[in-house]
Amino acid sequence: MKMISELTDHEHVEGQFLVGNVSKGVNTVGGSYFSVELRDASGNISAKKWDATLQDEQIFIAGNVVSITGETNKYKDQLQLKVLTAELVPLEEIDVERFVKAPPVAKSELIKRFNEHKDSVKNEDCQKLLNYFVKKFGDSLFSYPAAVSIHHEYSSGLLMHSVTMADIASSLCKIYDADHDLVVTGCLLHDMGKMIELEGPIVYKYSTEGKLLGHISIMAAEIRKAADELKITSEIPVLLEHMVLSHHGQLEFGSPVMPLTKEALLLSLVDNLDSKMVVVNKALQDVEPGNFSNKVFPLDNRSFYKPNK
């Protein structure tokens, strides 16, 4: 089955799509219709479902995967899809491959770097904890996104973020004489609570536990539990719990304590730096030189400028 980017005019379409933004309209004779954005990993297409039924209301909800038959047509030079039939796809029948974007760096390369960073950690207690969590979370660790995602997020975002941070932070350890093992372990572990905070597949949403506790508290508690099971008696687990708890850097950003060790401060600064740079890069990617981006919500709603070459 074709991907969205491959569709042409006047084509019959059958396949699975992810539902994006939905709006409902009313025509003059009192009937309603849906304007729906459909997506797969290759792109988006506008679709109309005329003569909307009550059942359609339960299908066309952002985040659902639907199986659709329809026909393409052009309206003002833009390809549209007229939906003829639509059905909800059960979780187990979703063709996951159609929906997840590949990360900008190959997943295998990221896993390799993750393992190199893990192997660079020589402290035994750090090692034990790293091994514990790699085993606990398994392969999902390498495919989870970095954030709630309706669009734009790619798979392995969590891995990409952790590995980039470890790259940067390990070189900063030398400049600022910080403990390499603590910092690198912190980079690899700090966001793993998202494996419990978010639940998938395809469209990751906050789990109830995630909303009630947050990934920060979840992961700090998991380290405490692990240290107990692994019978670690050194200060390492408390230091790592502290790094996880404080990595958002400010109480008002959800950290219950502020960084109080050099290593925790460094972790929070690098997390802040990577998060913001990733956001600004995403915001600028489709902007022409000499223009401003749309407003970027996580960066105080500013518009960013792309200089002329």
Add this chain to the structure above:
Amino acid sequence: MKMISELTDHEHVEGQFLVGNVSKGVNTVGGSYFSVELRDASGNISAKKWDATLQDEQIFIAGNVVSITGETNKYKDQLQLKVLTAELVPLEEIDVERFVKAPPVAKSELIKRFNEHKDSVKNEDCQKLLNYFVKKFGDSLFSYPAAVSIHHEYSSGLLMHSVTMADIASSLCKIYDADHDLVVTGCLLHDMGKMIELEGPIVYKYSTEGKLLGHISIMAAEIRKAADELKITSEIPVLLEHMVLSHHGQLEFGSPVMPLTKEALLLSLVDNLDSKMVVVNKALQDVEPGNFSNKVFPLDNRSFYKPNK
């Protein structure tokens, strides 16, 4: 040995005292002396140690318990103590009974009410967790103070606070149709992390773990660990972790999440109410009617007014 409140003029003194505020003075011939506030459970007395030695500097530190010989004298109608000899008392030789104030309600009465509240909880998972922690923390649970204490704090403050909250909150559960078992369990557990956050004896200070993690995160993690050990599979532990995490009510007060259940909201409101009322009562206790108190730091540094009868 006499307590401070029993001392009279021109008396020889021998006994243990808790060191309060200390200031060092210099006389014109280059020698130094210490002005020291000495305390026991019955009150305070100003003391002077003339011709201070280097060793004195390590003894007269706020929070130490010292064994002193000296003599009382009156200066401007106020009893003072001239210190002759002073020695640091090793932890194991401290006569704890001399220093801890009794709570305003008898400890045995508080324990009785604690147990009544515990027994009123019918939910099995709540019961299991309550029993787990009563066992884990043991008798200290009933003698811990409610806060870091240099002065004014009495023993069993933690118990007093938890029991008062359970008294109030259980009657509010009826008014607002909240879950009695969750709320009462929350009242009894919510501050138990202070058993790890603070360390004593006599003068309780923040432990390193307490500073790095805080009692909120410590206790939430302990519940998570306990639920695991007790193999509880219901939603109860997550709801209680949430109540503990959110009970300061605001991110800027150290809660990583805000209350998101009716029971968590009620817990945080009653905690806020009891904490503030206890503070205002302490501030007003020695104020004459028609006068204002000193500035009360935890209440925005306001001075409170005691109305005329």
Add this chain to the structure above:
Amino acid sequence: MKMISELTDHEHVEGQFLVGNVSKGVNTVGGSYFSVELRDASGNISAKKWDATLQDEQIFIAGNVVSITGETNKYKDQLQLKVLTAELVPLEEIDVERFVKAPPVAKSELIKRFNEHKDSVKNEDCQKLLNYFVKKFGDSLFSYPAAVSIHHEYSSGLLMHSVTMADIASSLCKIYDADHDLVVTGCLLHDMGKMIELEGPIVYKYSTEGKLLGHISIMAAEIRKAADELKITSEIPVLLEHMVLSHHGQLEFGSPVMPLTKEALLLSLVDNLDSKMVVVNKALQDVEPGNFSNKVFPLDNRSFYKPNK
């Protein structure tokens, strides 16, 4: 005449309705129509007025009471009302009984408890002031809502709030050794300024005086005026003025002074507690266990979770 909850399909309708949300649509031939939410105390119904006239624009305004003839019909299993004629009902002809929801506790029961609390006050100056205001505001005191209301508010909300606060606060007076007479008088008087701040009937809106002065300053000034007329020379009126002025607890919530007496602090804490618990109960009332509520504006826009049984 039938209430909304009693209407069935294909029925001729005549009666008074309260106008809720209104939106105007345009059809393809340039004409306009109104989609209107109509309400009475029993519920809501969607209505359409086709071929809207200029006069209709002045009738279908949220908060108006309109006299309507029309016909019911079903659209997608939901009862709708096609409006044939609509006229504005003059204030004096409004059938008030059709619109006010009964409070959750019977009004007579609330009045009884109000009077019991009033009678429990022994201080003469407090008594005089209570009697003054009960007489001044008359029966409206027992039917006013607690807040500006377009929907959801029931009659006697002000009474319900004051009585619940007096219930809670009078029992807290014993726990915290606060002055019962001041606190109970404060509970009963504190929001009476809303009798001037808001004006009805049915749909209560801010009066001009209410917007320019606010119920806090209005009521404090009324107490000052009353004390003058009643020739009260004790400190009581100033203490009550202070309690009214400070009961929002923070300058940024509209209190010009913060609570500076134990009784004022208690009043503000109980007001805060009751207001928030009432809001969370309203937010959760139609939520299924295991789900989150809509965002609750007065509670920082949070969604609240209703635990599974």
Add this chain to the structure above:
Amino acid sequence: MKMISELTDHEHVEGQFLVGNVSKGVNTVGGSYFSVELRDASGNISAKKWDATLQDEQIFIAGNVVSITGETNKYKDQLQLKVLTAELVPLEEIDVERFVKAPPVAKSELIKRFNEHKDSVKNEDCQKLLNYFVKKFGDSLFSYPAAVSIHHEYSSGLLMHSVTMADIASSLCKIYDADHDLVVTGCLLHDMGKMIELEGPIVYKYSTEGKLLGHISIMAAEIRKAADELKITSEIPVLLEHMVLSHHGQLEFGSPVMPLTKEALLLSLVDNLDSKMVVVNKALQDVEPGNFSNKVFPLDNRSFYKPNK
């Protein structure tokens, strides 16, 4: 009796002085002495009371007026006063003329301008209210300071502030087409609550009522009471109450409502402007060109620069 500025070396002194900052010292033989700043309207002098007695502690308190005998002497080119005897002066025996600084503009001139502004108001209800309060507060109105004063404040500060504001605001009424009568009445009345908020004589402090209610709420309530007594039925009293309540401009500065009329906004802006300009002038008055002032607390603790000529 000589004023401080007239004293010379080796002179015998007898007279009343206002006590300013006090500090207590201890000499090596255990006795104490007081270093006291003594003031009158002409300036300050440093004084020492050696061999301080218990009675001295109750006399040398900032704000007291004391009757002193002593001798002047020079220490490092600066005149000092050695106190021989000191007694507290009863309120009724205070020689007020010795202590109050004259305002920078003659009081009679200020009263003349006050009356001219008052006469410029043509609206009858404004006139009635102005006359009511001029009568109520009497001559004190023309001698009150503008703020709590330990030093630097001169008498008639309240009058000076109100008249300057009326000068400025009446000319701005023309520029911005604001109602002259409301604005001028607002300027003259807005701070009169300080007559009740502060109590003197000589050293003005907050009264209990002042602390519990604040001059803003006091004056708004007084206008409401006056309007009742004067049987004014127009909108004028509510507009003036609003202007008084909102004249601090922001909730966090103690105004329970923000300015919501053009006239209230203008009043608050001119009040802000005059208050800040008076503060900056006081801060710069003794600063040499090319230098910075001390930190100015009410202006965010900034130091102000006086440019070179």
Add this chain to the structure above:
Amino acid sequence: MKMISELTDHEHVEGQFLVGNVSKGVNTVGGSYFSVELRDASGNISAKKWDATLQDEQIFIAGNVVSITGETNKYKDQLQLKVLTAELVPLEEIDVERFVKAPPVAKSELIKRFNEHKDSVKNEDCQKLLNYFVKKFGDSLFSYPAAVSIHHEYSSGLLMHSVTMADIASSLCKIYDADHDLVVTGCLLHDMGKMIELEGPIVYKYSTEGKLLGHISIMAAEIRKAADELKITSEIPVLLEHMVLSHHGQLEFGSPVMPLTKEALLLSLVDNLDSKMVVVNKALQDVEPGNFSNKVFPLDNRSFYKPNK
């Protein structure tokens, strides 16, 4: 060609219009139409362009000037315009006279007062800088608006603001003994950075440089550059740079330093006063006495009340 305010019913229309708010509608047969607000200096008119083409999408953009043919008709007593043809007008062909509103005071009168203020400045370095910038910016200085403008702004707004400020501030210099030459020069120069921050014509928008630097930093740098070119060695340029940098009064309003001289403080207070009074006057201009205005965004979204006469 007629202005909008002169149009009558059933009239053929040809002329240039400024595009205001635009909304796009869809009819039941899938076609679209535009509802457009068209403006000139005399007022607004609603227009419809049926059967919208792809080209129309590029023409009907807020801020464009379009050349239109059409016909007027009345709908519900309101004149509308049915657009037949529409074309974008190239910048150089815009009939600017049709679009700019005259300021409330005649431009020639404003220029006269500007020059009088300029001539009242006696300090040579201030004179040099004033002449430099009057020459640099030329006639545009007298026609620039005071802010980004889609509607309501009139030409010469910048001049009007500067001259009004100089009027007020020069009289305040006498009251507060501030340096007339610095203050008046500051009033005339302070906002000239807007000549670079905004770019026109007709509809003024932020330039890229304006967004990246802001008019405050631009003007301060221009003064520094000018002082260099003019070889001024006195303190005057630094004092004026400081006044420009600090005139927004607070860091959070975009001033990198707060006012630290009396003259800078006065400038910022008068700027604040004039800006707010102009906004409130605009908000109240079409409000009937006894009513509230719409919400005023730059004044905390408050609604302002116009008192009854």
Add this chain to the structure above:
Amino acid sequence: MKMISELTDHEHVEGQFLVGNVSKGVNTVGGSYFSVELRDASGNISAKKWDATLQDEQIFIAGNVVSITGETNKYKDQLQLKVLTAELVPLEEIDVERFVKAPPVAKSELIKRFNEHKDSVKNEDCQKLLNYFVKKFGDSLFSYPAAVSIHHEYSSGLLMHSVTMADIASSLCKIYDADHDLVVTGCLLHDMGKMIELEGPIVYKYSTEGKLLGHISIMAAEIRKAADELKITSEIPVLLEHMVLSHHGQLEFGSPVMPLTKEALLLSLVDNLDSKMVVVNKALQDVEPGNFSNKVFPLDNRSFYKPNK
């Protein structure tokens, strides 16, 4: 002449010292003395000047360099200095070598890296501006401290900070695809305004111009001026002005605009990171493992923990 760290007991001392904290004491016979901290690059020593003269008051001011004769003695195991004579050293006679600490990396090495970074910039306009400022500021550029300094600051702090930032930022350019030339030029230029904001020698204080304008606005204006002189017409100067203006990242930290380009964002993040890491390293340098540092003012007054090895 010996450095402080080389002094021993009972030694005659002659040499230049930097005055640190000063406190004045009074002895019982009315005379005064100074307790003074004296410093050179090797450390500190406590000194006493007994029988203080009026002249001493003008000499012992923090920041002065004084020429002293005296004698060392031991008091409680600590070396002290009894000052016999003291004279102010004129600026031109100060032996600068005695006072400036060497940076942790050799100055020559830092200059080498500065030049390597400068040479890595290929954009011509960036090159021109870099050369302009290296020439303008001359050798001082390589010896200026990074901040106002009474103690702890070493020479070449500004250079050290700029070079470290360039090291980090140039490697981040690759990770985040940012413009190397803009970022590196920004790192090297961003704090050069401190050359004008601060003035030395030895003890650097804010200049009047520095206080009134701030290094951010000074440097942005200098770039604008330089671009004019160098006749640069590209967008480069505006982009660099923007980077300088926004590098504090937030309006409340003194940046008049927030970062609006990827390169400006990166610069502000790296500046934030380096500043904080340098502060935390300084705070922890003398802390024993397992202990907390003193409170660190620029990091929210937190105490930092140094983990056990």
